[in-house]
Amino acid sequence: MSSWQSTIFNQAKLRNSLHKLLSIVGARPNFIKLAPLAKALHESGGFEHKILHTGQHYDANLSDNLFIELGLPLADYNLGIGSGRQAWQLGQMVVGIDEVISKVEPDAVLVYGDTNSTAAGAIAAAKNYLPVAHVEAGLREFDKKIPEEVNKLLTTAMADLYFCPTKTGVRNLAASGITSNVHLVGDIGIDLIFNNLDRIENNASLLENYDVKPGQYYFFTCHRANNTERPDPLLEIITALEELDLPVVFPVHPRTAKAIAAFGLPDPANFPHVRAVPPIGFFDTQTLIRFAKMAITDSGGVIKEAYFHHTPGIIIDQQTEWVETVEEGWNHITGPRSEAILGLARTAENPKTHTNCLGNGTAATQITKILKEYLDARC
Ligand code: UD1
Numbered sequence: 001m002s003s004w005q006s007t008i009f010n011q012a013k014l015r016n017s018l019h020k021l022l023s024i025v026g027a028r029p030n031f032i033k034l035a036p037l038a039k040a041l042h043e044s045g046g047f048e049h050k051i052l053h054t055g056q057h058y059d060a061n062l063s064d065n066l067f068i069e070l071g072l073p074l075a076d077y078n079l080g081i082g083s084g085r086q087a088w089q090l091g092q093m094v095v096g097i098d099e100v101i102s103k104v105e106p107d108a109v110l111v112y113g114d115t116n117s118t119a120a121g122a123i124a125a126a127k128n129y130l131p132v133a134h135v136e137a138g139l140r141e142f143d144k145k146i147p148e149e150v151n152k153l154l155t156t157a158m159a160d161l162y163f164c165p166t167k168t169g170v171r172n173l174a175a176s177g178i179t180s181n182v183h184l185v186g187d188i189g190i191d192l193i194f195n196n197l198d199r200i201e202n203n204a205s206l207l208e209n210y211d212v213k214p215g216q217y218y219f220f221t222c223h224r225a226n227n228t229e230r231p232d233p234l235l236e237i238i239t240a241l242e243e244l245d246l247p248v249v250f251p252v253h254p255r256t257a258k259a260i261a262a263f264g265l266p267d268p269a270n271f272p273h274v275r276a277v278p279p280i281g282f283f284d285t286q287t288l289i290r291f292a293k294m295a296i297t298d299s300g301g302v303i304k305e306a307y308f309h310h311t312p313g314i315i316i317d318q319q320t321e322w323v324e325t326v327e328e329g330w331n332h333i334t335g336p337r338s339e340a341i342l343g344l345a346r347t348a349e350n351p352k353t354h355t356n357c358l359g360n361g362t363a364a365t366q367i368t369k370i371l372k373e374y375l376d377a378r379c
Pocket of ligand 1: 056057116147
């Protein structure tokens with residue numbers, strides 16, 4: 001074989017070999033974004049894909065049960081880090097991820113969303129000179145007191161490939177001077193709903209378990225640090241909850257349950273119209289959002305899922321990264337203010353337009369194709 005033939009042969013061999021990817025996840029929203037991509041990567045046949053779980057979430061209904069429900073394989077590595085002060089948690093994660101990276105020697109690292117596990121994964125990968133692909137890139141809340149905003153900024157700074165869910169994401173990156181390797185692919189969480197719509201729609205009997213009727217209840221969640229680290233905002237939110245005019249389905253995040261007890265606030269579980277339950281599985285949550293009169297939430301996931309299901313939403317936070325859903329009139333920002341929440345719950349109407357601005361359920365396949373091209377080009 002001549003030298004040029006052998007070069008071409010080696011390049012072809014490399015192109016045909018599997019690219020090794022390491023996904024870093026740790027918290028519930030990471031797993032939801034991982035699930036469609038893990039499936040698409042597997043189906044493409046072009047990758048060897050390993051999963052590292054930092055252990056940020058460890059309660060069964062925030063972690064293991066979700067892995068089972070979403071058809072995810074067991075994580076290949078679990079660091080078991082658990083809860084703690086944010087900088088401590090992030091530091092422990094970086095050290096643990098670094099060790100796994102040195103064992104696995106991946107070609108690239110994938111990180112998802114904006115949790116502490118996301119930022120830790122991006123930092124550890126960059127410190128190993130590995131390309132970092134960020135799924136759900138470019139979103140901003142423009143307030144560094146929000147833990148997720150710090151994670152967004154750190155992750156953007158470390159990333160090499162940016163998969164944006166919305167045009168706003170692309171614009172935010174451009175505003176920070178990032179324009180190459182930026183791909184608008186739509187929201188990957190929507191993939192999961194899109195591809196399971198029958199199952200979500202045909203599960204309306206689930207409502208009987210909560211003794212609620214379609215269009216005649218609120219779906220409510222609250223867990224962000226802003227709303228749970230101090231008693232005042234939480235009391236405002238609980239006051240609104242107490243006065244709402246219809247039944248409320250309220251899956252209670254463990255952080256919120258602990259905050260209510262620690263601050264000695266009235267427990268919504270004692271309000272007769274509130275169905276306070278432990279965190280619910282992904283698909284049951286989608287059914288409950290889809291058939292609700294409104295979603296009232298500070299969760300970025302629920303905000304965009306409500307939009308997808310044409311369910312109007314009240315955002316009990318000061319801002320959101322899902323700005324398109326507010327601009328279209330589907331979501332309304334009230335902050336944690338009981339009067340504003342109750343006023344909107346009474347008056348908000350469905351807007352006339354819905355542009356499906358979060359994508360069409362093909363984010364995972366697009367990301368898979370782009371990753372393959374990117375890594376082929378590096379061989
Ligand atoms: C994390 C993410 C947030 C995401 C949310 C989904 C960060 C900064 N935040 O918030 O973006 O929307 O996950 O749930 O990464 N706890 C338990 N059991 C668990 C995990 C946590 O009881 O399995 C309690 C602990 O008291 C812990 C607190 O919740 O201290 C906060 O947990 P943490 O993972 O730091 O943040 P989340 O509020 O879950």
